[in-house]
Amino acid sequence: MEFINLDISHLDDVIELQNKQDNYMGVPKKDIDYENYFNKEYWELWLTDPNHQMTGYFKDGVLKVMMGIYYWKLFPYTTLGNHFADPTLGFKGMMLNADIMAHCCEEALKRGHVKSYIFNGRAHVDQKRRKRYFGRFEKRTNGKWTHKTEEIIPAFQMTKWKGFKMIAGMRAWPMETVIRSLTLNDEVQ
Amino acid sequence: MNSTSNLTHRVLEYKDVEWVTELAKQQVKHMGFMKDDVGFDDTMDTKEYWEDWIVGENKKTYATFKDGKFACLSSCYFWGLMPYATRKNAISAPGLGFAVRSIFPNHEKYCFDQIFEEGRVKIYMASNYDMYDYVTHPKRRIVFENFNKLMNESWTHCIEEIVEPGQMTKWKGFQSLTGYKTWPEKIMIKSWTHKDYGIH
DSSP: OOOEEEOGGGHHHHHHHHHTOSEETTEEGGGGTHHHHTOHHHHHHHHHOTTEEEEEEEETTEEEEEEEEEEOSSSSEEEEEEEEEOGGGTHHHHHHHHHHHHHHHHHHHHTTOOEEEEEEESSSSOHHHHHHHHHHHHHHTTTOEEEEEEEEEOTTOOOSOGGGTTTTTTSOOSSOEEEEEEEEOGGGO | OOTTTTEEEEEOOGGGHHHHHHHHHHOOEETTEEGGGGTOOGGGGSHHHHHHHHHSTTEEEEEEEETTEEEEEEEEEEOSSSSEEEEEEEEEOTTOGGGHHHHHHHHHHHHHHHHHHTTOOEEEEEEEGGGGOTTTOGGGHHHHHHHHHHHTTTEEEEEEEEEOTTOOOSOGGGTTTTTTSOOSSOEEEEEEEEOOSSOO
16 A cells, blocks of 8 residues: 655645545534634645645545644654545545554654654544554554553543643544554664 | 662652752762763752752652662653653762662662652653663663563653764753753663553
8 A cells, every 4th residue: 555745736635535524533524613724725734834744545546545744843753633534435444544644653753753643532433443443553563653642631621731732723622532642662673 | 688678769858958969969970971071060969959859849859768778869850741751860879889780770660650640651861872882881781671671561662862972952842851952972862651551
């Protein structure tokens, strides 16, 4: 499976995949100001700025899965976000997301970034699927990254930690969310 | 008797400031370097410095005693930005000799457990790279084997950055760890992450 780095020439593909979603992290789009958040300027930034990188997987010329890497400036860390899959893929899309996350961690490591943060809704994926998702990621990366639950944020509350505010989108969410990290594990190198 | 029997640990208090300051003054090395070789900041040997690290806000200093006598200590700074901590100021008793190989890992385990109890899931430290080089210095391997044996159950480690001699860290967030200065030898910035059991 080949993941490719997306650039501004992929803007329409990215917007098309994003438009296929009917929810974000399990919350209906209308409840979270979705259209204003993921607007054209947002994607232009992600596709052109050197501290942002979008990666995607195409099948038959159609973008099926994508994920973004934001490179921090203060620490050798990244935030992984914008993980969207074509809804028609169902659970297979989630597994492809695990694959693309493994790819993104490796991309980040090429630039010396040893830790990546991810932010998710907690309830829209059940425990069994979540385990399969991270199990797939671990398999793809040979256990190279240590998974850590950094904070579970109750619905309608902000994160307790200033340093996590950007990761959580600088806002409270109408559902329980979780901040996780994946840290390079030197023991297995 | 085993060198790790009769070990006790405690968090230092204001009454400990005097003797810790005297102990710090007696140290000829800082982070494994001769103090004179690295432009050691003398304010780190003052009562004010240790008072801050022992009873200051967001700071604690932990000590380990063998048969009631001081063996080693290290301090911790609890970050405000994220649920993390920085471990620094590691000092062991003069004349501890080979016992340090088993006592220090026990001390570190105690500190890490205490820091985790404070809700901190990641611990950072900056070290003299050469101290971890047990390829060139095989006798050091035993310290790290003991350390890893104790730590690996709950913590995993990551080399965050190796800072080259005479250079500053590339990352602003690590500048306080390296003392906002350059060093004449390689410095290693490491982190330890507390392991999760299960996916939450």
